Amino acid sequence: MSDSNTITIQLGTRQIAPMGTGTWAWGDFFVWGYRWGNDAEIKATFDASTDAGINLFDTAELYGFGRSEQLLGQFMRQNPVKPLIATKFFPLPWRIRKQAVVRALRGSLRRLGLASVDLYQIHWPPSTSTIETMAEGLADAVEAGLTRSVGVSNYNVDQMRRTHELLAKRGIQLASNQVEYSLLERMPESSGLLAACRELGVTLIAYSPLGMGLLTGKFTPENPPKGLRGRWFKTDYLERLQPLLGKMRDIGTAHAKTVAQVALNWTICKGTLPIPGAKSVRQLQENAGALGWQLTTEEVVALDTISAAVPKPQH
Numbered sequence: 001m002s003d004s005n006t007i008t009i010q011l012g013t014r015q016i017a018p019m020g021t022g023t024w025a026w027g028d029f030f031v032w033g034y035r036w037g038n039d040a041e042i043k044a045t046f047d048a049s050t051d052a053g054i055n056l057f058d059t060a061e062l063y064g065f066g067r068s069e070q071l072l073g074q075f076m077r078q079n080p081v082k083p084l085i086a087t088k089f090f091p092l093p094w095r096i097r098k099q100a101v102v103r104a105l106r107g108s109l110r111r112l113g114l115a116s117v118d119l120y121q122i123h124w125p126p127s128t129s130t131i132e133t134m135a136e137g138l139a140d141a142v143e144a145g146l147t148r149s150v151g152v153s154n155y156n157v158d159q160m161r162r163t164h165e166l167l168a169k170r171g172i173q174l175a176s177n178q179v180e181y182s183l184l185e186r187m188p189e190s191s192g193l194l195a196a197c198r199e200l201g202v203t204l205i206a207y208s209p210l211g212m213g214l215l216t217g218k219f220t221p222e223n224p225p226k227g228l229r230g231r232w233f234k235t236d237y238l239e240r241l242q243p244l245l246g247k248m249r250d251i252g253t254a255h256a257k258t259v260a261q262v263a264l265n266w267t268i269c270k271g272t273l274p275i276p277g278a279k280s281v282r283q284l285q286e287n288a289g290a291l292g293w294q295l296t297t298e299e300v301v302a303l304d305t306i307s308a309a310v311p312k313p314q315h
Helices: 039-050 063-077 098-111 133-144 156-169 195-200 211-216 227-232 235-255 259-268 281-288 297-306
Strands: 009-011 014-016 057-058 084-089 119-122 150-152 174-180 203-207
Touching: 009 203, 039 063, 039 281, 057 174, 063 084, 063 098, 084 098, 098 119, 098 133, 119 133, 119 174, 133 150, 133 156, 150 156, 150 203, 156 174, 156 195, 174 195, 195 203, 211 259, 235 259, 235 297, 259 281, 259 297
Parallel strands: 057 084, 084 119, 119 150, 150 174, 174 203
Antiparallel strands: 009 014
C-alpha cells in the first residue's frame, strides 16, 4: 500500500497527485441532472480542484454529448493553472476504422480549445471493430502529436494485454485502464485486472470510487437517492450496505475523516488513481480530504473483509 501523505502516481509520462476529478456530471442531464445556468457553480468546483492540487480532469466526448468538454475548455481559459486533461473516444458501431479515433480526438480538441490532451482513452471495447484497430488509432494519435499518452477504459485483462502489446510494437506505453473500482465493485481484484496493471506498468484509474454516491454515507433506506439512482438502488440494497458504512464511520472517526474520505483513501491505498466526481465546491473539498493521510493496513483488511459480503449493486 502507498502513503498518500507523500506519494504521487505515474500516469503516462507524468507524476501527478493520486486523485483526479471526474466530470461526467458536468453537462449530463440523464443521470446527474445537469441544468443550463448552473455553470458558475461548476466553474467554482473546477477552481477548487486546481486550488487543492487535484489537476487531472477526466472527461469524454459522450459526457453531455460534448458539453463536459466545452465547459472544461471555458474554465481552463479563465484559470491560470494549466491542468491535465484526459478524454475518451466512444466506439460507436459505425466507427470501425482507426482513422475514426484521430478524427474524434480532433473534435474533442476543438471543444476543449487545446492542441493536444494529456491522455486519450478508448471508452469501451469496440463492438463492431477490433481491439487492435482501436490500438492502432491510439498510436496514430500519439504520433500526430494530439495526445501525450493513451489508455483504455472498461477493458478486461485480455483486451488490455492485446492493446499493450500492439502499442509496445510501435514504441508506445499503454498508460492506463479506467474501470469501475470501489469498496462496492471489487471485480478488478478478483478478475486479476489490478495485478495485470501492476505487472504491465499500467495505471488503474478508478471511476465511481464512491459507488455513485452510495459510499458517501448520506443515503439510507429512509433517505434513498433521487432520480435514476433511486430506481437503481432499492431499499433492501441500502439496508445491506449499513454494516459496511458503519465500519467506515468508525474508521473515519479515528482519523477525523468522513465516510467518503475513507472510501477514497482505500482506493489510493490499493495503488489506484480515483477520479471522484464533484458538482459543488463542498463536494470537491470533501474529496480532497482523502489526501494527506493513510488508512492502516489493519483498517484496509477490515474494509476488504466486510465489503466482500456486500453484493455488487445492480444498475
